[in-house]
Amino acid sequence: MGVKERRERERVETRDKILDAARELFINKGYDGVSMRQVADRIEYSATAIYEYFDDKDALFHELCQQDFARLAAVFQGRSMAADPIERLKQIGQTYIDFGLNYPNHYKLMFMTPHPGGELDERDREIKGNPEVDAYAFLKHTVEQAIGAGAFREEFQDAELVSQTLWAAVHGVISLEIAKHCDQWVEWRPMEKRAQAMLDAVLRGMLKEN
């Protein structure tokens, strides 16, 4: 009766091989720079074999994205965070920026590529809102603590709005860097300076003066 189990195990193995090969290619060449045939070549399968495991290229890509979101959450979880919520917000911002710069193609796929954005399935609904596996929830959780400690001005008491603004701020720096950093039109200041200036400005603008 162990045959079914072995088959299932093998299936998962080749599925993972597909995912690993696809990841490395996507990271280096972006979504449109990678073909199903290239992915298949790398694991010495035929291109159509992939369709045994994924509906189409989009589904393969989507699965990788989900894994990457989990990875981002893991990065937050793995880094020791300060006790002071404000300090922790700075750390979160810096960690997020590091992630974007270290994995620009992941980042592009995750946050800069418009998605169809369908309903979330049951596994999604399990993850959503859990700070340990949902990076946005982790941010919001810290914002709630900071608001609870009375750190923010009275206009900024909505944790959801504050989280979305903080997210948008660091996202603006990263995504502009990714999309435009070789653009000769603007004389870009160094990335670290831009990141620091953004974090300083947006946080100070929201916090009560001290």
Added chain:
Amino acid sequence: MGVKERRERERVETRDKILDAARELFINKGYDGVSMRQVADRIEYSATAIYEYFDDKDALFHELCQQDFARLAAVFQGRSMAADPIERLKQIGQTYIDFGLNYPNHYKLMFMTPHPGGELDERDREIKGNPEVDAYAFLKHTVEQAIGAGAFREEFQDAELVSQTLWAAVHGVISLEIAKHCDQWVEWRPMEKRAQAMLDAVLRGMLKEN
């Protein structure tokens, strides 16, 4: 001898027809959603005819982008701006956000699609830095006035860095909206609130307290 002129005129006309058709298609379906054959069909030419006018798909796209940048600059130029530089910065931010929301696909092509980013030609170099036709220069010009008026804190005296930070802030709001607004993962606050919160926060964070 008027034959050369008429030929040139006709050439410009069909070139414009190509550009118009390509724009409408690109706006509605994005870069990869449009093929040269579709563009050609729409103006009842063969696909290869386009190559008589543009080197390749990238060049066609690039020309459209340049036109859109000019349009953005014209939007700034057309709107009457307040005398107070700080007030004007708010208006610039709001105008930029309106542009992004009104022309999301233009915006996507201009600011969210990584470009090869080659050298700038002589026409580019003519435009760059002129506030009347270069939107970034217009922003920087206003920032310089605000800094000159002593409105910014001592950490924010670099007009280039301040401009890039302000730009990244509003860009973060818009691009997140475009890429993620149908994402069920986050319970988005209304766009206007997010835009206002960002503008308030980042500006207050840079200005001297009052």
Added chain:
DNA sequence: GATGTTAAATTAACGATGTTAATTTACAGA
């Protein structure tokens, strides 16, 4: 008016893409 020149446009084709359908291979159970 016939001829040659030139630009503009077309047709045909190449290699590559995502994907589907039909077919083969491998192997477990009877």
Added chain:
DNA sequence: TCTGTAAATTAACATCGTTAATTTAACATC
């Protein structure tokens, strides 16, 4: 040994960006 089933392959289709060769059409020159 035969059968059924899952996994993988081959062949094919339509479409893509792009190039090369060819035709069309309008002009200039004789």
